[in-house]
Amino acid sequence: MDEILKVQNISKSFPGVQALSKVNNIFKRGEICALVGENGAGKSTLVFILMGVLRPDQGKIFIKEEEVNITSIHKAKEYGIGAVFQDPNLINYMSVAENIYLGEQGRFKHHGILSYSKIFRAAEKVLSDLQFNIDVRKFAIALSPEERKLIEFAKMIRCDPDIIILDEITAALDYESVNKLFKIIRNKRDEGKTIIFISHRLKEVFDIADTALVLKEGNLVEKLKIKDVKEEDLINLMMGRKISEVFPPRVSFPKKVKETALSIKNLSVNGKLEKINLDIARGEIVALAGLRGHGQSELLKAIFGRIPKQSGKIYINNREVLIESPVKAKKEKIAFISNKRENELCFTHSIRRNIALSSLDKRQKFGFIMQRKEQEEVNNISLKMNIVAPSLATEVSSLSGGNKQKVVFSKWLLTLPEFLLCDEPAEGLDMGAKSEVYHILRKLANEGKSILLVLSDMIEILNLPDRVFVLREGKIVAEFNLLGANKEILEKKILKASIGVN
């Protein structure tokens, strides 16, 4: 095996964060190398640097032992690097075929005019070689998230790059497509290509990778041969601390407190959810697990009135409630914290304004804001949540991810909610902030609030909630009680339920 790509002393910093510091590695031909590490460990930053999206602060990149300066995606392609990014990169109102040949439509001229039949035929050939069954005439906007990923993969693979980078490509894919994809990836490896693979699913890493680079807070902490490591060791390496330190202990309640607080009966959402029944007790943390995109987020959104419900009823303390908008949900003391902090905050506004926003009507006299009371309440909650910022007048855009998340929590806690719906509350945070979020959630539960979470990280699923529901294709397929359960057995059960095999 010989060297194809070498990174030397690559560093990159953003305001307040060292995203990568002095990363060195040699990638070889015919190698599938997994980049593993928490969100924010620097995996995507490395991808962006290799693809010329970001410029490193220092360090060198060598391709085939020749120093290169990758200044744009275009340049990266010329050097034989291709990537599927985490974020979607298709043009919505162009056909699949045009997307696949984007920028090179000029090759399909017929008497000087773009020939659609030619471009469709070429694209069909690309997809049939990969055994993807997708209509090339469709507009990209009509594709499912899964199909979009596959098309992006096809678009990248068509250029026949020597180095293939896949950043969380499997997140949107189901079991079958993942297998199909892995077959292609293995073939490419055997052809002598190099694949850099990022996934949060450790199982996939063990399945496909030959080597793994463990990144932590921007540092390359370890390079491993996959066949030499055990799963637990890798988890410990990634987290850098023991699970019992990260997660707060569960408290078992006296029976009386454990009464049903929120109850959902036969809830359906068109094409997304089918007859969901679940109860949450006071002081309980319940998690929705399963592969991503199987209706978990939609369930939270439907409860909060963000998407319309086709049928079903919601009961709060045995009283039926109609929630068709967030305004109504807020009145019923429900709070919603979504997984994307950028979708929760007014970024150009101050911390104080953001925290006060959802609970303005709690501190008003005839529509006027009671300034002192607001100041006081915002101050208290930010101290309680341990928000670190120069002052409350600081714009939220300048805060770190963890602090942004705490602002979101503060904002909703001031509405004095009884029910918290959180979609991946700790996603994208560093370990310290994650741990803080877990402790906040447990504390709220101990205060008697009911919490419904969407989680996909198996470590979180096994350690944070009291009960877990597994969703597959919009249906609840399993329910597990976590109190006192054997984690290893449970993990296998949850995985099996998610994938749908016995």
Place this chain on the structure above:
Amino acid sequence: MNLKKFLEEWYIYILMLIIWIIASIVTPYFRQMSVFMTIIVFSVPLALVALGQNLVILSGRFDLSVGSILALTTVIASVMMRNNLLIGILFPLLIGIIIGFVNGIAISKFRIDSFIMTFGMMAVCQGIGLLIRDYPGGFIPMEFIDFLLKETKNIAWIPLIMLIIVLVVGEFLLKRTNFGRNIYAIGDDEIIAHRSGINVIVIRTAVFTISGFMSALAGLFLCAIMASGDANVGALYPLDSITAVVMGGTVLSGGRGDYKGTMGAVLILTSLARIFNLIGVNIWFTYIAKGLLLVFIVTIRMLGVREEREVAL
């Protein structure tokens, strides 16, 4: 006090002072109280319209119908004031509110683009105005004109007080009320505001309704200045009010800004017209000056923003 912060807050008034000082050096006439009073009086209609426009822009939309609502108001008032002064005042205000409300419902509930909706409304109101009165004219009672414009001790008290009240109300509304906070939130991101449990439709409708009301109020004031009704009088108001709002530091896409800056910009815009008039320069130069000044101010501000952006990247 942080100088940069001070300049960011008050640059428009500093600019206003500079323009006034230069003008009073260039032409001695500018030093007279009467010129100052003319500026005050002519600032009132634009200040009123610009308050409505400011709310609309802060909420992330446009209102192009302000000018023709204003013009329609002058026409209706010039017809109705002849019989009953009180009804002649209240009815045009009601019309302004109704038109603003229709704009608001169409834009918030039916999600019609505000540019299209108010553009259409602009044409409709203009048309109705011209149907009622295709030549300037009509009757505005002297007592109404006197009440608004009479000067005692060389000072036009009512316009001056009106400007001060509008300034205080505008600032207070935006900074100290739930309504104001909600406008900022909607302007920053409507979806986030919705998810935060804010009733976006109600707030948006209210904003456009207020804009309609303010335009009608401006129309009544303009009636007194012109002593007649004119269906064509509003042509410049949409652009002038947007100019004033943007010059005053409100971001065109919404979510950031205030009213005191807008008020400063209104005073500058009205001053420019007076100054060119006094120097005896062709009046059309005002347009050129307005345009250059707007682009100049926004350019200076963008330079500051770009610095911040680069750090963020």
